[in-house]
Amino acid sequence: MANKIKFERDxxxxxxGQLFWQKGFxxxxxxxxxxxxxxRPGSIYAAFGSKEGLYSEAIKDYAQxxxxxxxxxxxxxxxxxxxxxxFVKKVLIEDAQCAPSKLCMLVKANYEFTEDEPTLKLLSTDxxxxxxxxxxxxxxxxxxxxxxxxxxxxxxxARYFQIQFTGLRSYLNRPNTHALAGPLIEQMFSSIKQL
Amino acid sequence: MANKIKFERDxxxxxxGQLFWQKGFxxxxxxxxxxxxxxRPGSIYAAFGSKEGLYSEAIKDYAQxxxxxxxxxxxxxxxxxxxxxxFVKKVLIEDAQCAPSKLCMLVKANYEFTEDEPTLKLLSTDxxxxxxxxxxxxxxxxxxxxxxxxxxxxxxxARYFQIQFTGLRSYLNRPNTHALAGPLIEQMFSSIKQL
DNA sequence: TTTGATTTTGAGCAACTGTTCAAGTTAAAA
DNA sequence: TTTTAACTTGAACAGTTGCTCAAAATCAAA
Numbered sequence: 001m002a003n004k005i006k007f008e009r010d011x012x013x014x015x016x017g018q019l020f021w022q023k024g025f026x027x028x029x030x031x032x033x034x035x036x037x038x039x040r041p042g043s044i045y046a047a048f049g050s051k052e053g054l055y056s057e058a059i060k061d062y063a064q065x066x067x068x069x070x071x072x073x074x075x076x077x078x079x080x081x082x083x084x085x086x087f088v089k090k091v092l093i094e095d096a097q098c099a100p101s102k103l104c105m106l107v108k109a110n111y112e113f114t115e116d117e118p119t120l121k122l123l124s125t126d127x128x129x130x131x132x133x134x135x136x137x138x139x140x141x142x143x144x145x146x147x148x149x150x151x152x153x154x155x156x157x158a159r160y161f162q163i164q165f166t167g168l169r170s171y172l173n174r175p176n177t178h179a180l181a182g183p184l185i186e187q188m189f190s191s192i193k194q195l
Numbered sequence: 196m197a198n199k200i201k202f203e204r205d206x207x208x209x210x211x212g213q214l215f216w217q218k219g220f221x222x223x224x225x226x227x228x229x230x231x232x233x234x235r236p237g238s239i240y241a242a243f244g245s246k247e248g249l250y251s252e253a254i255k256d257y258a259q260x261x262x263x264x265x266x267x268x269x270x271x272x273x274x275x276x277x278x279x280x281x282f283v284k285k286v287l288i289e290d291a292q293c294a295p296s297k298l299c300m301l302v303k304a305n306y307e308f309t310e311d312e313p314t315l316k317l318l319s320t321d322x323x324x325x326x327x328x329x330x331x332x333x334x335x336x337x338x339x340x341x342x343x344x345x346x347x348x349x350x351x352x353a354r355y356f357q358i359q360f361t362g363l364r365s366y367l368n369r370p371n372t373h374a375l376a377g378p379l380i381e382q383m384f385s386s387i388k389q390l
Numbered sequence: 391t392t393t394g395a396t397t398t399t400g401a402g403c404a405a406c407t408g409t410t411c412a413a414g415t416t417a418a419a420a
Numbered sequence: 421t422t423t424t425a426a427c428t429t430g431a432a433c434a435g436t437t438g439c440t441c442a443a444a445a446t447c448a449a450a
Contacts, residue, residue: 003397003446023309026221030438040399041439051438103306110368111298111306114218125369159366159375160382167362171354173305174320180354187355191386198416198427225408235429236409246408 009047010061012037017058022100024112025055025120056123062105063127067134080142085189088165092172092181102173106131107166132158152195160195164188204242205256207232212253217295219307220250220315251318257300258322262329275337280384283360287367287376297368301326302361327353347390355390359383 019028019036030051034041048054073090074083096102109124132155139157142148148157168188172181214223214231225246229236243249268285269278291297304319327350334352337343343352363383367376 005397023311024221024307026219027307027309029436043398045439046397101309107365108306110365111303112219112222114222114296116218128369159379163359163362163366163379165362166365167358167360170302170305170361170365171358174323184354184358187390191389194386194389195382200427224406237411237430238428240409241427
């Protein structure tokens with residue numbers, strides 16, 4: 001007894017997310033979004049409430065997608081550290097060409113949002129903390145498997161990993177640095193083992 | 196034979212820079228700037244040409260200020276590594292409270308600008324490269340003073356330093372992480388020495 | 391085939407954006 | 421004191437922004 005929704009919600013969120021990831025929240029206009037997802041303002045606002053609402057869905061989707069990629073990489077390797085390295089290589093080398101940005105969308109959010117966008121600042125912080133918790137669990141596993149020393153707490157490994165990963169992505173965002181990706185990833189993991 | 200300029204150019208650039216540093220380029224409106232520097236549009240555009248022009252001056256000023264702080268820290272310490280550590284501590288611990296942002300304005304620029312802002316993207320890249328060159332020179336000095344092994348090239352030390360520093364600042368931008376600053380800086384420098 | 395709840399459309403609003411420029415103000419030089 | 425080039429002012433413009441809402445389109449149920 002009604003008209004049916006004519007768009008695939010997940011697909012729309014994914015496409016909008018690609019734009020947001022590339023240009024950031026502020027630099028993405030609602031007209032940009034309308035064109036990208038091929039929806040008129042009325043439909044967008046009926047489905048997502050606001051530009052902020054759509055962005056929220058998009059960044060949550062991104063975080064879930066990333067965690068999914070990490071889980072896949074971990075499943076494909078016996079060693080936790082090898083799984084983590086495979087994930088980092090996939091993101092920084094394979095996906096680097098086709099992804100909307102070389103930077104992590106979560107970190108980009110962390111850079112963009114200040115106290116005058118409290119909702120989105122909080123959301124990005126929350127997603128980052130959840131990712132850290134997931135990483136910590138993985139490093140605990142690595143310690144159980146005797147891959148890493150237990151003198152350093154798992155959460156410290158997780159922090160160190162994120163600092164390395166974020167710093168590395170930021171550096172590789174500069175022009176003409178692609179060739180450095182491989183060696184710098186090696187360096188990253190050898191320094192993790194030395195922690 | 197004229198009216199005199201009534202504003203201190205350097206002071207205006209500094210104040211505008213603080214706003215840009217805090218909110219980013221896109222989120223800072225020209226009205227925000229007008230209020231902050233207490234100038235009317237006509238004067239601003241006569242002096243700086245455009246919002247981009249003012250931002251350019253501001254980010255160049257920031258880079259120079261930072262390099263000045265680093266030089267000061269290096270002069271106050273016999274050891275290059277101790278000088279670098281003092282600089283990092285000053286930025287991440289002392290200045291962290293009062294600075295407009297916990298993040299580096301150059302890196303923030305690197306995160307914000309895409310190919311549709313080619314001028315500012317290029318400028319931020321250029322300033323980052325110049326900072327790397329300066330850092331490389333310092334690590335060369337550290338090697339000459341036998342503070343660091345010469346097996347690793349100075350430019351690799353400089354890259355590693357930047358990756359650590361950027362990653363660390365990004366991490367410390369998260370809420371409730373201030374207490375971690377000290378230990379993480381120690382960790383950073385012990386890992387540099389192990390490189 | 392009609393009904394009616396639901397979704398889609400897109401013109402358009404009010405606020406904000408970066409920027410311009412004619413008019414006013416200033417102060418050194420004549 | 422007058423002149424005049426330089427600087428400041430702020431109203432206003434044209435374009436963009438996020439968003440609304442009445443009207444049109446849609447389709448399952450009656």
